[in-house]
Amino acid sequence: MKRICSSSNETLLGLDTGEDCLAKPVQYAEYTIVFVEEGAGIFHADFGAFPFKGPVLLFSTPLQMIYIEQSAPSKLAMLQFHSDFYCIEYHKAQVACNGLLFNNIYIEPSVKLNDREARIFKNLLDELAEEFDVSGCDEIVMRGYLQLFLAKSSSIKTRSAANLPDPEERDEQMEAFRRLLDQHYLTLHKPADYAELLAMSPNNFTKRCTKYFKKSPSAMIQERLILEAKRQLHLTRRSIKEIAYSLQFSDEFYFSRFFKKFTKVSPQSFRQQTGISIVADLPR
Structure with missing residues (x-):
């Protein structure tokens, strides 16, 4: 796992591309985003169980109990950030993700992606991974990548919500x-x-x-x-x-x-x- 750490060795920003990440229930102090490039399964977050099929983004808030139950081999990448590194409430004017991607008990904590959108997020994560490898990586640049990732996710989620659901599905x-x-x-x-x-x-x-x-x-x-x-x-x-x-x-x-x-x-x-x-x- 690639990380930027605080002086007390806590994760401020992390990227894990291990395909077995979230195989077991775990609680993180950070906001967590899982990019599922391909595969399928069930995303468990506290009491919720949400079926998914890639490509998709999955979201969880700090200290939720989360894990992924795979029903088909999945290609995953996990991006995490601590609120000390990027506060979603402070930056709500730039990235309206609080209550949309995070901290909403009513909607599924996911963003479904088409192939073009999946390529965009994969490229962002690849560039972020390269930035981690740069000696003395610039935190301002890293925050820029994270903000772009969140803003793009929010935009797709908002457009999806704007499409009126099938009347038969609305209760x-x-x-x-x-x-x-x-x-x-x-x-x-x-x-x-x-x-x-x-x-x-x-x-x-x-x-x-x-x-x-x-x-x-x-x-x-x-x-x-x-x-x-x-x-x-x-x-x-x-x-x-x-x-x-x-x-x-x-x-x-x-x-x-x-x-x-x-x-x-x-x-x-x-x-x-x-x-x-x-x-x-x-x-x-």
């Missing part, structure tokens, strides 16, 4: 669940609560949700709460106690147990590993 009740969850995730924590609001039986609701989002309602409810917790841990300097109360937990210890059960790390460990974004210190 209006599940779209309503998406809106309800964003409105009530702090107070409604049971699938039955949302089934009642949607006038659906709990069993039907669970089946429709799992089919549409590829995750169960309970997993989505937990993920939505954890997503906000991660956002506050990374983008603010609020204390763990303040974050716990803002998420309506009775105390910081209950919040820490809930967070660790889902992420396998404590809120403090998550903050230490992912860092606090520079946007936390910007005037609001």
Whole structure:
């Protein structure tokens, strides 16, 4: 693996072209992008299981539990970056990927590519690999390649989303669940609560949700709460106690147990590993 490291030997930017990368479940402190040039399988990210066929890009956020189950031999390359090297929230004007490629529980964490687009990304990774081999590689140049990679990915994802889906594939009740969850995730924590609001039986609701989002309602409810917790841990300097109360937990210890059960790390460990974004210190 080629890496740029911090003074404490943590990966700031890394490129791994080993075809067995992500063969086993792992958590990285970095944002991770997998370029699948060819092959097929299932991308597992926390509770989600997403079938894929190359060429495709797969995305995961820091400390998600991820691995790839290959159903056909795959040619992979894994690009990783730490938020200390490139903050996607700070650079959102240049690369609108936060909530599109990363940190979105509702859409598949992937970008499907045509052959021409696949060649573009392969060339970018080849050039990045060459830059790693240059003695004293220039971090500004490396950030430029990374920003171009993310911007291109976001552009393709946005164009794909702009194409109206097949009406038969769109489930209006599940779209309503998406809106309800964003409105009530702090107070409604049971699938039955949302089934009642949607006038659906709990069993039907669970089946429709799992089919549409590829995750169960309970997993989505937990993920939505954890997503906000991660956002506050990374983008603010609020204390763990303040974050716990803002998420309506009775105390910081209950919040820490809930967070660790889902992420396998404590809120403090998550903050230490992912860092606090520079946007936390910007005037609001």
